[in-house]
Structures are given as structure tokens and as C-alpha cells.
Amino acid sequence: MDKIYVELGDRSYPIYIEADFSGLGSALKEAGLCGRVMVVTDSNVGRLYLETCMNELSSAGAQVCSHVFEAGEKSKNLDTVQDIYRQLTAQRFDRGSVIAALGGGVTGDLAGFAAATYMRGISYVQIPTSLLAQADSSIGGKTGVDFEGVKNIVGAFYQPRFVYININTLRTLPLRELRSGLAEVIKHGLIRDAGFFDYIRMNMHKIFGFDETALRHVTKSNCSVKKGVVEQDEKESGLRAILNLGHTFGHAIESVSGFTLLHGECVSIGIAGAFRLAQKMGMVGNAVTEEVEKTLEAAGLPVRASGMDPQRIFAEMLHDKKAKGGKLNFVLPVRIGEVTVRTVEDEKLLMEVLKELVR
Numbered sequence: 091m092d093k094i095y096v097e098l099g100d101r102s103y104p105i106y107i108e109a110d111f112s113g114l115g116s117a118l119k120e121a122g123l124c125g126r127v128m129v130v131t132d133s134n135v136g137r138l139y140l141e142t143c144m145n146e147l148s149s150a151g152a153q154v155c156s157h158v159f160e161a162g163e164k165s166k167n168l169d170t171v172q173d174i175y176r177q178l179t180a181q182r183f184d185r186g187s188v189i190a191a192l193g194g195g196v197t198g199d200l201a202g203f204a205a206a207t208y209m210r211g212i213s214y215v216q217i218p219t220s221l222l223a224q225a226d227s228s229i230g231g232k233t234g235v236d237f238e239g240v241k242n243i244v245g246a247f248y249q250p251r252f253v254y255i256n257i258n259t260l261r262t263l264p265l266r267e268l269r270s271g272l273a274e275v276i277k278h279g280l281i282r283d284a285g286f287f288d289y290i291r292m293n294m295h296k297i298f299g300f301d302e303t304a305l306r307h308v309t310k311s312n313c314s315v316k317k318g319v320v321e322q323d324e325k326e327s328g329l330r331a332i333l334n335l336g337h338t339f340g341h342a343i344e345s346v347s348g349f350t351l352l353h354g355e356c357v358s359i360g361i362a363g364a365f366r367l368a369q370k371m372g373m374v375g376n377a378v379t380e381e382v383e384k385t386l387e388a389a390g391l392p393v394r395a396s397g398m399d400p401q402r403i404f405a406e407m408l409h410d411k412k413a414k415g416g417k418l419n420f421v422l423p424v425r426i427g428e429v430t431v432r433t434v435e436d437e438k439l440l441m442e443v444l445k446e447l448v449r
């Protein structure tokens with residue numbers, strides 16, 4: 091068993107890294123959570139893991155019920171949150187009750203937000219099942235929903251009581267989702283841990299083969315990077331921004347693609363963009379950019395938004411900039427394992443990069 095602690099004073103919590111769900115009940119007990127538990131999950135994950143999880147939680151003495159919503163980002167809205175509130179009130183959930191978010195990032199963000207707001211905050215736990223959720227979204231306490239077409243615009247910082255990762259759930263994740271999650275994993279190596287980046291590069295076949303030792307190592311390294319950043323900057327007032335490597339280009343590409351590309355696929359293209367921009371600014375050499383692109387491609391990820399209109403991507407970046415307070419900020423590599431945040435306003439330079447990206 092591997093257990094990592096996120097140290098945030100009285101909001102500290104453990105991350106369990108396991109190969110099945112058999113430790114879920116004792117994790118609940120260890121957190122001192124007894125009362126009632128509502129497992130919130132989506133239609134895909136519910137079919138696969140809801141029964142096992144409910145049984146494990148019941149075995150710890152909890153009174154367990156479930157709430158299943160239709161899988162997909164389109165469910166990440168206030169309507170679904172209201173459905174959860176309705177069930178919580180109808181079943182008289184009180185302040186001692188718990189929400190368990192079983193699923194990917196959509197479930198975690200949504201259920202976490204319901205927990206943050208019901209009765210001004212009840213306990214919740216994260217049981218992430220997608221690679222994106224295990225590597226990124228389940229840790230750090232960002233919860234929220236989309237509103238009027240704007241992603242994650244309504245939300246709260248609210249930390250879970252524990253995170254329980256069963257690495258073997260990745261076996262049922264659609265391959266494209268697995269690859270997409272790997273973009274954030276590779277990103278973690280690139281921003282803070284060169285050794286981890288090398289490990290991914292050299293053990294790609296083991297990751298795709300669901301080798302338990304490799305998946306444990308990857309999960310531990312991921313959690314260490316994410317927790318380290320969150321511990322230093324819980325509410326994203328500074329350092330936490332480095333987690334956005336590849337996201338300035340990536341978000342714009344995601345939006346121009348009309349969300350036909352997955353988030354991780356856009357982040358992958360965005361990482362290639364960030365390295366190309368840094369290269370043009372004399373911050374890294376050509377060989378580094380090539381190595382990073384080769385690794386992303388080996389993970390089955392795109393590094394080009396072929397055929398996309400670079401002007402539209404640029405316009406989207408400017409639009410995003412306005413929404414975020416007027417500066418076009420980029421997380422740029424200094425070397426593999428270290429990044430810095432720079433404001434770049436040189437339109438010609440950015441267009442050069444974008445033209446390379448859409449080739």
C-alpha cells in the first residue's frame with residue numbers, strides 16, 4: 091500500500107494508491123467518517139464499479155446510497171447539482187454525511203461542488219477512475235461546474251477528506267481517454283521532475299500494458315508533483331499556475347476544435363507550442379523540443395492541430411486573456427523539469443508558433 095499526504099494544515103488528507111477497492115472501507119473509518127454516504131457517479135463508471143464500492147463502504151458500517159448521472163461534460167452543470175441536492179434533502183442528509191465522488195474529472199468536480207455547498211459544506215472523498223482524475227483533478231480541491239457555456243466558471247476551493255486511487259480502473263478506460271490523461275502526466279514531469287519524464291519516456295509500453303509496478307510509480311510521482319504545487323499555493327495565487335503548461339495554446343485549440351478534441355490532446359499540442367515558443371525565445375534548444383514531441387507522440391498524442399486556422403486560435407487566446415485580467419501568460423520551459431511564467435505580447439512571434447502548430 092502506498093499513502094501520500096497532502097499537507098494543508100487542518101485541511102490535510104491522505105491519497106491512497108491501491109490496486110483494488112478492498113481498502114475503501116478502512117479509508118473511510120480512518121478518516122473518522124461514519125454516518126451516511128452518497129456515492130455520486132456517472133452512467134459509465136456506475137455500471138463498472140458502483141456495486142463494489144457501495145459494498146466496501148457498507149462493510150465499514152456506513153449507510154450507503156447512490157446518485158448516477160449521465161456520463162459526459164454536458165452533465166457538469168447546476169441542473170445535475172440540483173438533482174444531487176434534491177436527493178440529499180429528500181433523504182435527510184445532515185452535516186455528518188459524506189459524498190463519495192466515483193469517476194473521472196467531471197464526477198469529481200461536480201460532486202465536490204455539491205459537497206462544498208450543501209449545508210455550507212459536508213465531507214467528500216474522491217475515488218478517481220480516469221487517468222486525468224487520478225493524476226490531476228482529484229487532488230487539490232478545485233470543484234465546480236460549467237455555466238452558460240463557460241467551463242468551470244462556478245465553483246469553490248474545497249478539499250476532500252481523502253483520495254482513493256485504484257490504479258486498475260484504468261484497464262476499462264477507453265484508450266483515447268487514457269492517452270489524453272497521459273498528456274497531464276507528461277506535463278507533471280516537464281514542470282517539476284525530469285527523472286519522472288525520463289521514466290515515462292522509457293516505460294511507455296509498461297504503462298499501456300497496465301504493469302502494476304509502473305502504474306504505481308507513475309501515480310506516486312504524479313501525486314507528488316501535484317501535491318507539492320498545491321501545498322505551496324492552495325488557491326492558485328501564484329505557483330499553481332505552472333500546472334497550466336500547454337494550456338494557453340491548449341484551451342484556445344480546444345475551443346476552436348468545438349470540443350471535438352479531448353482536453354489532453356489539446357494540452358499535448360499546447361505543450362509542443364510552449365516548447366516551440368520557448369525555443370524561439372532562446373530558452374531551450376531544438377533537441378529538447380524534439381524529445382518532448384517524440385514522447386507525446388509515443389503516447390499516441392497529437393502535437394499538431396493540422397488544418398486549424400491559426401488566426402482563430404490566436405483570437406481565442408486573446409479572448410481568454412481578456413477574461414483572465416488582460417495578460418497573455420505562458421508557462422514556458424527553462425529545461426525539462428523546470429518552467430517559468432512569462433507574459434508574451436509579441437503577436438508576430440506567437441503567430442509564427444501557431445503556423446508551425448497547424449502544419
Ligand SMILES: NC(=O)c1ccc[n+]([C@@H]2O[C@H](COP(=O)([O-])OP(=O)(O)OC[C@H]3O[C@@H](n4cnc5c(N)ncnc54)[C@H](O)[C@@H]3O)[C@@H](O)[C@H]2O)c1
Pocket residue numbers: 132133134135138161162163166193194195196197199219220221222223226227228229230231232233241242259260261262263264267
Ligand atoms: N479540478 C481540477 O483540478 C481539474 C483539473 C483538470 C480537469 N478538470 C476537469 O475534469 C474534467 C475531465 O475529466 P475526465 O477526462 O476524467 O472526464 P470524465 O469524467 O468525463 O471521464 C471521461 C470518460 O471516461 C469515462 N470513465 C472514467 N473512468 C472510467 C473507467 N475507469 N472505465 C471506463 N470509463 C471510465 C467517463 O464515464 C467518461 O465517459 C473536465 O470537466 C475538467 O474541467 C478538473
Ligand SMILES: [Zn+2]
Pocket residue numbers: 274337353357
Ligand atoms: Zn488540463
